[in-house]
Amino acid sequence: xxxxKSEVEKIAQLARLHISKSETDEVxxxxxxxxALIDQMQSIDTESVEPMAHPLDAVQRLxxxxxxxxxxxxxxxxxxxxxxDGLYLVPKVIE
Amino acid sequence: xxxxxxAELSQALANGExxxxxxxxxxxxxxxxxxxxxxAYITVCEESALAQAKEADKKRANxxxxxxxxxxxxxxxxxxxxxxxxxxxxRMLHNFIAPYDATVVDKFNDAxxxxxxxxxMDEFAMGSSNETSYFGPVRNPWDTNRVPGGSSGGSxxxxxxxxxxxxxxxxxxxxxxxxxxxxxxxxxxxxxxxxSRWGMIAFASSLDQAGPLTKSAEDAALMTNVMAGLDKKxxxxxxxxxxxxxxxxxxxxxxxKIGIPKQHFAEGLTADVEKGIQEALCEYEKLGASxxxxxxxxxxLSVSAYYxxxxxxxxxxxxxxxxxxxxxxxxxPVDLEDMYNRTRSEGFGEEVKRRILVGTYxxxxxxxxxxxxxxxxxxxxxxxxxxxxxxxxxVIIGPTSPHTAFxxxxxNDPVTMYLEDIYTIAVNLAGLPAISIPAGIANGxxxxxxxxxKDFGEAKILNVAHxxxxxxxxxxxxxxxxxxx
Numbered sequence: 001x002x003x004x005k006s007e008v009e010k011i012a013q014l015a016r017l018h019i020s021k022s023e024t025d026e027v028x029x030x031x032x033x034x035x036a037l038i039d040q041m042q043s044i045d046t047e048s049v050e051p052m053a054h055p056l057d058a059v060q061r062l063x064x065x066x067x068x069x070x071x072x073x074x075x076x077x078x079x080x081x082x083x084x085d086g087l088y089l090v091p092k093v094i095e
Numbered sequence: 096x097x098x099x100x101x102a103e104l105s106q107a108l109a110n111g112e113x114x115x116x117x118x119x120x121x122x123x124x125x126x127x128x129x130x131x132x133x134x135a136y137i138t139v140c141e142e143s144a145l146a147q148a149k150e151a152d153k154k155r156a157n158x159x160x161x162x163x164x165x166x167x168x169x170x171x172x173x174x175x176x177x178x179x180x181x182x183x184x185x186r187m188l189h190n191f192i193a194p195y196d197a198t199v200v201d202k203f204n205d206a207x208x209x210x211x212x213x214x215x216m217d218e219f220a221m222g223s224s225n226e227t228s229y230f231g232p233v234r235n236p237w238d239t240n241r242v243p244g245g246s247s248g249g250s251x252x253x254x255x256x257x258x259x260x261x262x263x264x265x266x267x268x269x270x271x272x273x274x275x276x277x278x279x280x281x282x283x284x285x286x287x288x289x290x291s292r293w294g295m296i297a298f299a300s301s302l303d304q305a306g307p308l309t310k311s312a313e314d315a316a317l318m319t320n321v322m323a324g325l326d327k328k329x330x331x332x333x334x335x336x337x338x339x340x341x342x343x344x345x346x347x348x349x350x351x352k353i354g355i356p357k358q359h360f361a362e363g364l365t366a367d368v369e370k371g372i373q374e375a376l377c378e379y380e381k382l383g384a385s386x387x388x389x390x391x392x393x394x395x396l397s398v399s400a401y402y403x404x405x406x407x408x409x410x411x412x413x414x415x416x417x418x419x420x421x422x423x424x425x426x427x428p429v430d431l432e433d434m435y436n437r438t439r440s441e442g443f444g445e446e447v448k449r450r451i452l453v454g455t456y457x458x459x460x461x462x463x464x465x466x467x468x469x470x471x472x473x474x475x476x477x478x479x480x481x482x483x484x485x486x487x488x489x490v491i492i493g494p495t496s497p498h499t500a501f502x503x504x505x506x507n508d509p510v511t512m513y514l515e516d517i518y519t520i521a522v523n524l525a526g527l528p529a530i531s532i533p534a535g536i537a538n539g540x541x542x543x544x545x546x547x548x549k550d551f552g553e554a555k556i557l558n559v560a561h562x563x564x565x566x567x568x569x570x571x572x573x574x575x576x577x578x579x580x
Contacts, residue, residue: 008452015410015455016417017448018436027452033510034453040399041469044476051471052478054301054331055287055526056550061330075194079421088419091428 002032097121097257101166101314104260108155108165115148115165119209122167126258129577134233135253137172138180139212147209162317164207169259171250172213174200175294183296184218184228187416187423187442197294198326199305206321211259214249218444220270220298222246223515227446232503236576237540241500244274250308251278256577261318262308267298268401269519271306272531276495276543279533282308283315286551287526288333291326299408302523311570312560316340343554344561349383352488358394359493359518368494371535371542378566389484393476397521398513403457403470410454478525485549490559493518495531495543518545528553532560533569
């Protein structure tokens with residue numbers, strides 16, 4: 001399946017990636033090649049096959065719902081590009 | 096001393112023939128001398144390594160003879176290390192200093208292992224040549240015009256060039272085994288869930304698995320003894336007792352049933368590699384094993400299914416890099432949307448962006464059934480092929496890669512690069528353990544033999560690999576690089 005420019009722009013938007021106009025063709029071509037590789041899957045019938053999400057068909061282990069983590073706010077916020085009064089700062093969202 | 100295996104160094108340390116500080120200094124000197132050319136390390140931890148070595152020597156003096164105590168190792172830069180940069184080979188994390196250790200790192204620290212530094216890798220482990228790293232490509236010590244394989248290329252090159260005794264790696268589609276093959280070392284991927292993924296930066300969560308890169312199968316067993324086990328912090332780690340993987344290394348292979356998949360000896364395999372593997376199989380016959388051809392009819396679909404599952408999971412995992420909480424943030428964003436878009440476009444490299452886009456597409460409205468669900472169905476067919484085959488044989492053996500290491504820049508379109516992992520990828524989809532060991536040299540370059548086991552058959556394949564290494568010395572062969580007199 002060939003991807004056109006508008007589809008590339010749409011997925012880039014969904015993935016929060018900026019792709020410049022000059023790159024769009026190249027990206028579309030590369031992804032089209034990858035989709036051709038992927039489409040080899042369609043050559044066999046899998047109608048009656050159960051999808052496998054986990055290689056051992058394991059299920060999520062549950063634990064007792066209790067607090068196990070201590071407060072690491074300061075250490076974690078030290079990693080952030082910009083914080084203030086314990087909050088993460090981002091460009092203004094609401095006027 | 097530096098060329099020795101971890102098992103040998105453990106003995107030498109126990110006998111007092113060498114101290115951990117002396118060993119650590121030798122490796123650090125060697126890194127200083129040769130890393131610039133190989134680019135195997137992103138970060139070297141001289142001070143903390145020497146402190147750990149001193150500590151290990153103290154413990155040895157107090158008759159603590161834990162097997163890996165004081166042996167120097169390198170961690171792939173995908174494992175979070177408290178206080179030391181963890182980049183994952185990406186600009187996105189070029190300045191990221193984790194405030195905690197990954198479980199794997201924790202376990203090696205507890206075992207008294209010395210961490211020399213963090214090794215280079217394909218960005219976010221996405222690549223088969225180590226050329227996608229933000230920190231530049233790693234070079235193969237066997238021929239510095241060639242790639243070391245990927246994504247654990249820095250770990251493989253460092254072990255091969257004696258810039259460490261052993262290293263950790265991760266394997267999502269072949270990222271431990273293929274670089275091990277290209278660099279002439281041993282690389283082992285345990286079963287999915289055998290080793291904790293906590294603190295290991297996620298690429299494709301249903302496939303990722305950590306494992307050792309070493310100079311022998313015995314060393315891989317020693318490292319796996321440390322790494323394996325249930326971790327409550329990783330809900331996918333398996334609650335199953337950890338065996339002593341060294342205990343069965345010397346078991347006889349008399350009566351072992353080896354299956355060789357016809358699909359792995361077909362078109363695309365180079366004559367050199369085929370000859371090497373056939374000769375290796377003769378060694379197994381001498382050890383009393385029998386060899387039969389087996390059929391993995393859906394193997395050819397493994398790369399296709401993988402390139403849906405892995406990018407889909409990656410697109411979800413990598414959505415966390417938003418420039419808000421850690422890592423790279425673009426300069427002067429005009430608004431929030433611009434900050435997300437530019438942070439991610441500038442922070443990620445080409446291949447990572449490509450996979451995020453493929454994954455986003457496969458998961459987007461209207462395509463889920465055609466792609467992700469279909470790939471999961473193929474995944475089951477691939478697993479079923481293995482389950483059927485393992486009713487007849489004990490292990491499956493073939494080449495790790497269709498050819499030996501290729502030149503830098505030789506494979507510049509993504510699909511050609513993806514097909515690199517044609518023999519290794521099915522194993523990740525099925526969650527099985529597999530090892531690559533050196534099995535010959537063709538035109539001056541090492542070639543790897545791939546041994547696949549049943550679910551949690553770690554001990555068996557380590558035994559099968561070790562017995563081969565008792566009969567042959569391919570794993571003792573060294574590149575000329577760094578061998579000046």
